[in-house]
Amino acid sequence: MSISAAPGYADNPDSKAKHLARLKRIEGQIRGIGRMVEEEKYCIDVLTQISAATAALHSLSVSLLTEHMNECVVSAARESEEAGQEKVAEASAAIARLIKS
Numbered sequence: 001m002s003i004s005a006a007p008g009y010a011d012n013p014d015s016k017a018k019h020l021a022r023l024k025r026i027e028g029q030i031r032g033i034g035r036m037v038e039e040e041k042y043c044i045d046v047l048t049q050i051s052a053a054t055a056a057l058h059s060l061s062v063s064l065l066t067e068h069m070n071e072c073v074v075s076a077a078r079e080s081e082e083a084g085q086e087k088v089a090e091a092s093a094a095i096a097r098l099i100k101s
Contacts, residue, residue: 007064008071015067022060029053061098065091 009015030053036046069091077084 008067009064019060019064022056022063026053026056026060029056058098065094065098068094 009019029049033046033049033053036049073084073087073091076087
């Protein structure tokens with residue numbers, strides 16, 4: 001199920017900027033991991049950096065999910081019970097995907 005709507009951060013320039021800054025840091029981490037492999041760094045050091053990048057992605061995911069629930073789910077619930085239930089189901093499916101990753 002995918003219900004398209006403007007994301008919660010769309011109307012909040014500060015939030016969007018924070019998400020983009022976090023993504024740029026994560027991109028830098030990933031590039032750094034690539035350099036480590038190219039330079040044949042110790043496996044455990046590479047794995048440590050992969051773990052850090054994974055944690056950063058999970059943290060961003062939780063932040064986006066929190067924003068989604070506070071903005072999109074609450075707004076839909078105010079619109080109608082059915083719309084609220086659809087957004088809750090959408091969030092639940094997203095959480096399930098995050099747990100699997």
